[in-house]
Amino acid sequence: MTASILPTGAGPDYPVSNDISRFVYDHLSLPVLPEDEEDLMFTPGGTTRATRPPASYLISGFIAHLSPYMDSSSFHAWRHGTGLTSALTLLVVFITLYACFQSLAYALSGAVLLGLMPQFTFIASYNNDDSAGILSASLVVMSMVFILRQGVSTKTIAIMAASCGFVLVTKFTAWLILPFAFVYTLWQARDQYRIWWKYLLIALPLIVVSGGWWVLLNMIHYGWDDPLQFGIGQDLIESHRDNAQLGLGGGYITQGASYYELLIENYKSFINISLMSFIGYLDWQRLPLGVVQYVFYGSIVVIAVVYAAVILLITVGGRLAGTKIRALTQVNPGFVSFLFAIITFQIFMYVRFNIYHDIQLQGKYVLPVVLPLVILFFCAVKSIRSFAFQGSKRNVAGIFGIILVSIAVLIHIDAYRSYIIPFYNPPAYELKVGIFQQMDLDTDRYVKKIKGMGLSITADGSWLIESNSADPRMVMTPEFCDVLGDYSLIRIELASAEDGLLQIFIDTGGADGFNIKQSLYTKYSQGDNTLMIASGIKPCKRVRIDPVVGTGNLTIRSISVAPLSIRSLW
Numbered sequence: 001m002t003a004s005i006l007p008t009g010a011g012p013d014y015p016v017s018n019d020i021s022r023f024v025y026d027h028l029s030l031p032v033l034p035e036d037e038e039d040l041m042f043t044p045g046g047t048t049r050a051t052r053p054p055a056s057y058l059i060s061g062f063i064a065h066l067s068p069y070m071d072s073s074s075f076h077a078w079r080h081g082t083g084l085t086s087a088l089t090l091l092v093v094f095i096t097l098y099a100c101f102q103s104l105a106y107a108l109s110g111a112v113l114l115g116l117m118p119q120f121t122f123i124a125s126y127n128n129d130d131s132a133g134i135l136s137a138s139l140v141v142m143s144m145v146f147i148l149r150q151g152v153s154t155k156t157i158a159i160m161a162a163s164c165g166f167v168l169v170t171k172f173t174a175w176l177i178l179p180f181a182f183v184y185t186l187w188q189a190r191d192q193y194r195i196w197w198k199y200l201l202i203a204l205p206l207i208v209v210s211g212g213w214w215v216l217l218n219m220i221h222y223g224w225d226d227p228l229q230f231g232i233g234q235d236l237i238e239s240h241r242d243n244a245q246l247g248l249g250g251g252y253i254t255q256g257a258s259y260y261e262l263l264i265e266n267y268k269s270f271i272n273i274s275l276m277s278f279i280g281y282l283d284w285q286r287l288p289l290g291v292v293q294y295v296f297y298g299s300i301v302v303i304a305v306v307y308a309a310v311i312l313l314i315t316v317g318g319r320l321a322g323t324k325i326r327a328l329t330q331v332n333p334g335f336v337s338f339l340f341a342i343i344t345f346q347i348f349m350y351v352r353f354n355i356y357h358d359i360q361l362q363g364k365y366v367l368p369v370v371l372p373l374v375i376l377f378f379c380a381v382k383s384i385r386s387f388a389f390q391g392s393k394r395n396v397a398g399i400f401g402i403i404l405v406s407i408a409v410l411i412h413i414d415a416y417r418s419y420i421i422p423f424y425n426p427p428a429y430e431l432k433v434g435i436f437q438q439m440d441l442d443t444d445r446y447v448k449k450i451k452g453m454g455l456s457i458t459a460d461g462s463w464l465i466e467s468n469s470a471d472p473r474m475v476m477t478p479e480f481c482d483v484l485g486d487y488s489l490i491r492i493e494l495a496s497a498e499d500g501l502l503q504i505f506i507d508t509g510g511a512d513g514f515n516i517k518q519s520l521y522t523k524y525s526q527g528d529n530t531l532m533i534a535s536g537i538k539p540c541k542r543v544r545i546d547p548v549v550g551t552g553n554l555t556i557r558s559i560s561v562a563p564l565s566i567r568s569l570w
Contacts, residue, residue: 007424011126012284012362013049016041017057018127020049021078024061030054032221033232046241049129051233054214055136055169056129059085078127085131086124089138090115093371096142099149100331100375101382105401110374112405116412117297118280118289119364130364133171137368139163140181141339141375148335152189154202160185161203165210174368176349180342187334252355262351270361274350275301278363280415285361287423289415296411304376307383308340331379339372427568433489434563441559446483450474453547463556465547473546481540487564490520492531496554499525500547504533507542514544534564 011017019041023031031040031050040048049057060081067077090111098107114120123130143160150156164181167174189196208216215227222232252262252270261267273281279297280289315333346369354360385396439446442461452469465472484490492502503521505514512518522531548554 006122006125010283010424011122011128013043013128014126016043016047016049017129018078020054020057021060021064021081021127023050024054024057025064028062030058030217033229033236037236042236042240044241046237046239047233048236048240051229051236052129053132053169053171055166055211056081056085056127056132056171058169059132060127079125082127082131083124085135086120089131089135092135092138092142093374096138096145096371097375097378099142100145101378103382103397105395105397106378106382109401109404110378113300113408114370114374116408117370118282118293118412118415119278119367120370121412122280122282123364123367129171130367132169133174133368134370136163136167136170137174137177138371139166140177141342141371144181144184144335144338145375147185147188148332152185152192152199154199157185157199157202158206161206162210165207165212168207168211169214170211171368173346173365176346177342177368180338180345184338251353251357251359258355259351262355270354273361274363274366276363277361278366281363282420283423287419289419293411293415296407300377301373303380304373305340305343307380308336308343308376311336312340331375336376336379339376342372343369343376430567432565432567434565436489436491436560436562437483438558438560439483441556446476446480448475448477458555460557462558464553465556466553467548467551470550471546472548473544476543476545478542480543483561484535484540484543485561485563486538487536487566488534489562489564490531490533490535491558491560491562492533493529493557494524494531494547494554495528495557496524496526496548496552498552499523500552500554501549502531503546504535505544505546506535506537506540507544508537508539509541514542536564 020031023036023039033050036050040050042048060078063081063084064077067080093114094107094111097110098104101107120134123134140160140163143156143163146159147156160181164178167178189199192199218229219227222229226232252258252267257267262270266272273285275298276288276294277285278301279294281287282289311333315337343366346366350363350365353365381400382397385400440461441463442457444455444457447455451473452467453472453474454466454468455474456464456466458464490504494502501521501523503519505519507514508518518537520533520535520537522533524531547556
């Protein structure tokens with residue numbers, strides 16, 4: 001449903017994602033580089049989705065052949081593949097939770113929780129490779145649960161191998177789970193080491209069929225030393241990168257920030273923005289949600305992580321043992337430790353990439369390990385239930401599931417009504433302009449300081465400005481802020497000997513002071529001009545006016561301010 005509602009540009013990097021889906025749709029194959037280079041779209045960074053694991057684009061390209069939108073609205077058609085992989089993820093979550101806890105209530109509520117999490121819903125609504133990465137990592141976690149509950153057998157090894165193979169063709173952020181899947185499987189099969197060769201014969205073909213074929217195909221096209229297209233990808237970056245548009249780039253290390261600054265000092269709100277974008281900071285991080293959404297899902301994340309950390313400390317410290325540990329975890333403590341390690345490693349690599357490679361402040365890159373978080377959350381819930389409601393005959397799990405789902409649904413509806421719909425389909429507003437009040441320019445009462453220019457008051461009460469520098473400016477008194485108010489329309493009548501630009505900076509009291517993001521500007525022409533500038537930057541602490549850029553003369557005859565009122569018609 002949301003895939004049909006969101007506008008074309010609602011998802012990050014959608015043009016290059018749609019481009020690869022279009023190529024698959026047209027050619028029923030993946031592009032080969034550099035032969036198909038002219039048929040592809042490149043980002044300003046010189047990258048193309050043709051050098052990424054292709055599962056998402058293969059699915060969306062083939063599914064588009066079944067879409068009724070292909071002729072009239074192709075960008076909707078590309079979204080169907082993402083919707084399919086996201087729906088399969090929720091099915092995997094349901095199966096995993098049921099296998100883990102043998103509780104229909106936990107399985108249903110866990111799937112609903114994830115499905116209604118704003119970032120997951122958003123990812124499911126536009127063409128991207130994140131959805132397939134989440135699906136593949138969730139399949140690996142499901143395989144780990146099957147091994148936990150059913151033991152190591154040809155069946156569970158086959159499921160694990162197929163899942164790991166699928167990871168190879170989804171997204172590199174999902175690859176981080178593979179070492180843990182391998183070690184966990186060996187750990188569970190430690191007593192069967194004599195027949196490991198048998199399991200290996202089962203696993204290898206399945207890994208190749210389900211995803212390893214992509215690695216082999218790359219070696220055929222680009223050589224044995226470029227199985228992941230890193231070499232050809234770097235060649236394309238060097239030939240297509242727009243350095244003028246991108247600048248130098250680099251990670252936080254170029255700003256002198258490392259792990260301590262990011263994780264302890266929360267440098268530039270790194271933790272806040274990462275958690276927000278994990279839960280839902282949508283549309284190129286232009287659409288934040290409300291406190292209630294972040295508190296609800298943030299609490300689930302905190303409960304899961306804290307619970308796992310406590311269990312790990314108790315297990316390692318040996319304060320409890322045997323049955324007591326199991327009673328507290330409701331799941332094998334070794335399995336809990338693996339889940340915690342998976343989450344921790346994913347977060348560590350996310351932070352490391354931002355420090356040493358490129359700043360990609362997107363918590364969605366941690367979403368491949370969202371299922372371990374959900375499992376740990378329900379482990380915590382079940383542990384609390386076993387202690388707080390021991391001996392109760394009521395269906396506590398069912399009641400809790402209903403309450404949890406109800407809250408999630410209400411929060412989801414609130415996000416749609418309060419943030420998403422107004423952002424994409426804003427309501428009509430009524431704008432009213434009050435009476436203009438002319439400011440007294442007979443004195444310099446509004447001017448606190450001037451720099452790079454001369455200011456004199458003429459006989460008719462005008463300001464004659466003579467600039468003698470490249471950046472003339474005048475800082476106004478606090479009284480000028482009082483005149484502006486919260487919302488206002490500024491009318492400036494001036495005469496200039498040449499074309500120019502007038503810019504007004506408003507200092508809101510932050511650390512940045514006067515900066516370009518909190519400024520208003522308008523151009524004027526030679527001769528007489530009447531400039532109208534709407535102001536809504538608040539709170540106003542100081543105002544700076546740059547009347548001209550460079551040297552030049554102009555006369556400001558009057559400055560008038562009228563209050564603005566903005567009211568919704570609904």
